[in-house]
Structures are given as C-alpha cells and as structure tokens.
Amino acid sequence: EIVMTQSPATLSVSPGERATLSCRASQSVGTYLAWFQQKPDRAPRLLIYGVSLTSTGVPARFSGSGSGTEFTLTISSLQSEDFAVYYCQQYDKWPLTFGGGTRVEIK
Amino acid sequence: EMQLVESGGALVQPGGSLRLSCAASGFTLPNYNMIWVRQGPGKGLEWVSYISSGGTIYYADSVKGRFTISRDDAKNSVSLQMNSLRAEDTAVYYCARTGASGSYPRYWGQGTLVTVSS
Numbered sequence: 001e002i003v004m005t006q007s008p009a010t011l012s013v014s015p016g017e018r019a020t021l022s023c024r025a026s027q028s029v030g031t032y033l034a035w036f037q038q039k040p041d042r043a044p045r046l047l048i049y050g051v052s053l054t055s056t057g058v059p060a061r062f063s064g065s066g067s068g069t070e071f072t073l074t075i076s077s078l079q080s081e082d083f084a085v086y087y088c089q090q091y092d093k094w095p096l097t098f099g100g101g102t103r104v105e106i107k
Numbered sequence: 108e109m110q111l112v113e114s115g116g117a118l119v120q121p122g123g124s125l126r127l128s129c130a131a132s133g134f135t136l137p138n139y140n141m142i143w144v145r146q147g148p149g150k151g152l153e154w155v156s157y158i159s160s161g162g163t164i165y166y167a168d169s170v171k172g173r174f175t176i177s178r179d180d181a182k183n184s185v186s187l188q189m190n191s192l193r194a195e196d197t198a199v200y201y202c203a204r205t206g207a208s209g210s211y212p213r214y215w216g217q218g219t220l221v222t223v224s225s
Contacts, residue, residue, distance in 0.1 A: 044215060
C-alpha cells in the first residue's frame with residue numbers, strides 16, 4: 001500500500017498570504033495525484049488532479065506541482081473561503097490512499 | 108445537473124448489516140466508474156470500494172469479505188451492502204464518480220452516516 005504523508009498537520013496563515021502544503025508518497029505515484037478541499041460538514045471537493053490540472057470552477061490561486069513522491073499544493077493568496085482541510089490522494093495503484101490532511105486555519 | 112444522493116445510513120448494532128444506496132441523476136451511471144469513500148468521526152478520508160463501468164470491482168482490505176458493491180443499471184444507482192459491521196465502520200459514507208482520466212473522486216454525494224454501536 002502506498003502511504004501518503006501530508007505536512008504540516010496544521011498551517012496558520014493570514015488572509016492574503018501564500019500557503020504551501022506538502023504531500024509525500026512512500027513510493028512513486030508518477031503524476032497520479034489529486035488534491036481535495038473539505039469544509040466542516042461538507043463533502044470533499046476536487047481541486048487538482050494529475051498533479052497540476054485544475055478542476056472546473058477552481059480559482060486560479062490554487063496550483064499543484066511535483067512528481068514522483070513529492071507534491072505541493074499552493075494557494076497564492078488565501079481568501080476567507082479557503083480555510084479548510086486539504087487532502088492529497090494517489091490513484092496510481094490500488095488501494096487508493098489519501099493523506100491524513102492539512103488544516104489551514106486563520107492566523 | 109449531475110447529482111449523487113446517498114441513502115440508507117442508520118444506527119446498527121455490531122455484527123449487523125446495512126445497505127447503502129447512491130442514486131445518480133444527470134448522467135448515466137453505468138457508463139462511469141464509481142467509488143465509495145468513508146470518513147470516521149474527526150478522521151480523514153478512506154477509500155472503501157470501486158466498481159468500474161465494465162464491472163471490475165476492488166475493495167479495501169478493511170472491508171473485504173464483509174462489504175459488497177453492486178450496480179443497478181435500471182435504477183441508475185450503486186449500492187454498498189455492509190455485513191458483519193464493526194464499531195470501526197462508523198463513518199460518513201460518500202459515493203463519488205471518478206474522473207475521466209483516473210480513479211480520483213470527481214463528483215461527490217453529500218454522504219450518509221453509518222453508526223455501529225450497541
């Protein structure tokens with residue numbers, strides 16, 4: 001099983017600042033990496049797939065990068081609606097696995 | 108408009124059974140790959156099961172032998188039959204349609220809560 005490790009667990013950021021979230025895979029997942037945003041009591045929402053492809057309707061301030069085992073989600077200028085929990089997921093091999101999540105909170 | 112609506116969540120005793128359903132609208136479900144993902148209280152996301160448009164099925168080890176995924180093409184729905192339920196199966200269960208280019212959940216339902224407790 002591919003283990004996905006996200007860091008940090010919690011990120012405190014002021015509105016308007018840049019946020020950088022990390023995701024590491026225990027083995028290469030190529031470009032089969034997605035990112036999700038989840039707000040309290042809501043279903044997750046797809047942000048990024050294929051490492052860097054933005055899902056429909058996702059603001060341009062969200063971007064993804066990386067390859068192999070190291071990946072990054074960047075939010076260029078945090079808006080109030082961006083404070084949430086973010087998960088990465090690999091879909092290169094079964095079983096599908098998610099990271100433990102990074103909570104982005106208001107500083 | 109594409110929509111997924113889960114139902115069937117309930118309080119059930121350990122060892123009991125439950126059947127979750129996910130009704131699709133706005134698209135023809137048999138043409139797509141579908142996934143169940145769960146989230147325990149205060150926990151992260153965990154993949155549970157997958158069924159492809161061609162009928163290929165996968166399960167997480169944690170539910171293999173206890174859960175069964177199936178599709179009802181006439182009802183445009185996918186189901187998850189859950190047997191021998193344990194306390195650790197307590198979670199919100201989401202169904203999702205995968206993306207066109209891989210097995211990532213692209214469209215999600217709102218989730219249904221399963222509580223396993225005596």
